[in-house]
Amino acid sequence: MTEHADIIVIGGGTSGAVIAARLVAAGATVTVLEAGPDYGAFDAGRWPADLLDAHALATSHDWGYTSGPVPGRQPWHFERARVIGGCSAHNGAIAAVGHAADYDAWGLPEWRTARLRPLFALALQTMRVRTYATDEVGPFHARCLEAAAGCGWHMAEDLCDLDANASFGRESVNIVNRIRWNTAFAYLDPLRGSRQLRIIDRTHVDRLAESTDGATVFAIKDGKPVRYTADRVVLSAGVYGSPAILQRSGIGDPARLRQAGVTPVQALPGVGANLHDHPMVHADRVLGPALRQWLDEAAARGLLPEEQTLGKALSSQATDGIFDLHVFPVCGSNQTSLTDGRALVEVACMTPRSRGRVDIVAADPLAAPRIDHRYLSDPDGHDLAVLRDGLVLAEDLLEHPALARVLGPPCTDVSSDAAIRREVAHYYHPVGTCAMGAGPDAVCDARGGVYGHERITVGDVSLMPQIPRANTNVPAVVIGERIAELLTAG
Ligand SMILES: Cc1cc2nc3c(=O)[nH]c(=O)nc-3n(C[C@H](O)[C@H](O)[C@H](O)COP(=O)(O)OP(=O)(O)OC[C@H]3O[C@@H](n4cnc5c(N)ncnc54)[C@H](O)[C@@H]3O)c2cc1C
Structure with missing residues (x-):
């Protein structure tokens, strides 16, 4: 067990890096638990070449998710990065924002486009977006x-x-001198010297548990079980990782959880549903x-x-x-x-x-989830x-x-x-598996809080009830900015 933090951010990916940085800047002590490696600051020069070179998609740090055999066509590959910076560290670096109507359509006052406009401007500036x-x-x-x-x-x-x-x-891109400018460079690098920020890499989170005075995260590091505690946990493990961690924690559709060998703790049938791209x-x-x-x-x-x-x-x-x-x-x-x-x-x-949908198939944290996108299935x-x-x-x-x-x-x-x-x-843009809203399939309230769990917040693209008409990297950064804003506003 390491020292208690104000906040644990699970997944130092696109949104997670933003959230961690903003919370540290607001005075919190933050521990980031990232399954992949942290190569340190850009200036330290330790980043692998393919993660830096923006002119081709990088493949060296992929989780390796696939659909398995599909009748009549090639299997699907569901690319996701396993490294600090997450998918922003291996993606196409095309920057897009969608349309104003996209965010208003969520029907959530906290996410009205008028509120998000300054955060889009900030995200574009911080990610060093420019047009060719x-x-x-x-x-x-x-x-x-x-x-x-x-x-x-x-x-x-x-x-x-x-x-x-x-x-x-x-097109607009977040590419600086051929370098894919990821959220670790943009958000974490300026804070790397801070005693408030601790990044624990190569740490695979299994599940979490909430108690009256905090939350405990159970993980695997160097093949051994480890535990971390904090007042609050922000789940930023991405569209496949975040619902899987909730499901392993017993939060989800009870029948599906039992099928996977997990004892249900709380019925939230929307966990893992609403997967779309x-x-x-x-x-x-x-x-x-x-x-x-x-x-x-x-x-x-x-x-x-x-x-x-x-x-x-x-x-x-x-x-x-x-x-x-x-x-x-x-x-x-x-x-x-x-x-x-x-x-x-x-x-x-x-x-x-x-x-x-995305669903765990076993309680084993290292087992890949079943990912079933059902593309082109709308009736x-x-x-x-x-x-x-x-x-x-x-x-x-x-x-x-x-x-x-x-x-x-x-x-x-x-x-x-x-x-x-x-x-x-x-188009590499899966979202929606821990959706915000008020309906029966909603997982989170409009502040990203998991229903029934005061100390667990989701902070990544799984929150989106409906995908915007945009490539999702800049929107993921904006989700990070907004969740941090909502958390620091108390
Ligand atoms: C190949 C590819 C190309 C793309 N191209 C573009 C593009 O050009 N423009 C664009 O706008 N968007 C693009 N996207 C989409 C965009 O990058 C993503 O939508 C966005 O980065 C998702 O951010 P996120 O924070 O939700 O998740 P991620 O960035 O995936 O972050 C999740 C983090 O959590 C970690 N994690 C997961 N599970 C665990 C666990 N159990 N324990 C600990 N850590 C865990 C992961 O390792 C990762 O670092 C692309 C995506 C891919 C894969």
């Missing part, structure tokens, strides 16, 4: 901008705007020889992010008049790219209605219909002469609903 300059745009994306203008898209200077609707433009599919083309050569030359000069441009569009399903599609080209050089000699235009449904076929409309926009872009001149034939068949179901991927 025109002269940074590579040869493929320059043609995408030309094609989008030619296809009649409204061209925007700043896509990171809560009030902007359908538009196409250069942006489903995504792409149209593609083989790269023509001239474009291949330009891409190789650009890669040799070090100038080749695969994603640099993005469009927001309305499908026929967008009855609220706000964009419900992301349409974004992706392309790398033949040598270095995951796109493997192809140019892709990805389309993602930003207002998904399909819902899945009205809404999500599939949005993707179909998006593919029409993607084809229009690819057929525009600015692109068609430098591209070859299509590779992937997405011409039928069956083909879309076979090819559908995810």
Whole structure:
């Protein structure tokens, strides 16, 4: 047992790093328990190269979650980072905020967009977000901008705007001199000398228990059981980790808990439910020889992010008049790219209605949870219909002469609903498994407090009742800022 802290933050990931930093700044003693390694401050120079290099997704620190075999298609990989900084340390570093209507739609006064606006501004500034300059745009994306203008898209200077609707433009990123600027650098580094902050890495949390005078966290460190105590625990273990820890603590759907061999402590059936993400599919083309050569030359000069441009569009399903599609080209050089000699235009449904679940399968803390996203399962076929409309926009872009001149034939068949179901991927944005709200499936109140547990707060993207129309990294930072604000406000 180590010394008692005011607050334990479980998971030093994207939101967890923000919460820990803000609570320390407000005068609390904070212990961060992180399953993965902590490589120290950026300046110390100990971070692995792939976690720093923003030009490709990093894979070295993944939890390794998969769906297992799926009939008729490849298994799903559900990427999540196991390292201080969490997914912000291995993701695409694309910054987005969604639309103002997204947060108002949660129906929670504490999370109204008007309240969140200053926190979005603060998050963008602290994460050092900037928009790609025109002269940074590579040869493929320059043609995408030309094609989008030619296809009649409204061209925007700043896509990171809560009030902007359908538009196409250069992306915003949290990349500083090719470095993926994660929340550990942005939030923890300035406090690393503080005696109030203790980061205990390589510590896998099993479960927690609340008592009248505090909370105890049970974990595994170096293969041995350890315990930590605090006045309050903030659960920031992410969309799969946070519900799993609650479930192992006996908080969840009693029948499912018993099935996993856990004795129920409190019935909260929504724990692990409401799992959702942006489903995504792409149209593609083989790269023509001239474009291949330009891409190789650009890669040799070090100038080749695969994603640099993005469009927001309305499908026929967008009855609220706000964009419900992301349409974004992706392309790398033949040598270095995951796109493997192809140019892709990805389309993602930003207002998904399909819902899945995450559940522990055993009391063993090291057993991976069962993750069942149920993509494209909504009974009205809404999500599939949005993707179909998006593919029409993607084809229009690819057929525009600015692109068609430098591209070859299509590779992937997405011409039928069956083909879309076979090819559908995810946008890496799972949320919602400890949702805030007042309904029967809500897990947390509007301050992130777990119902029935005064000393346990959730602080990560699992709180979102409904995913915003945005990549979720900046929203995860804002969740961290807001939860810290609510906790320090008493
Ligand atoms: C490959 C990939 C690419 C992405 N690209 C983008 C992008 O370009 N732009 C964007 O906006 N979003 C992107 N995202 C999504 C975004 O990064 C996430 O939504 C966001 O970072 C989630 O933050 P979080 O705090 O909820 O969880 P995380 O950042 O996952 O933090 C959870 C932390 O808890 C730790 N943890 C989990 N379980 C335990 C346990 N039992 N004990 C101790 N610690 C534990 C984890 O190791 C992790 O550090 C991407 C995600 C991935 C995976």
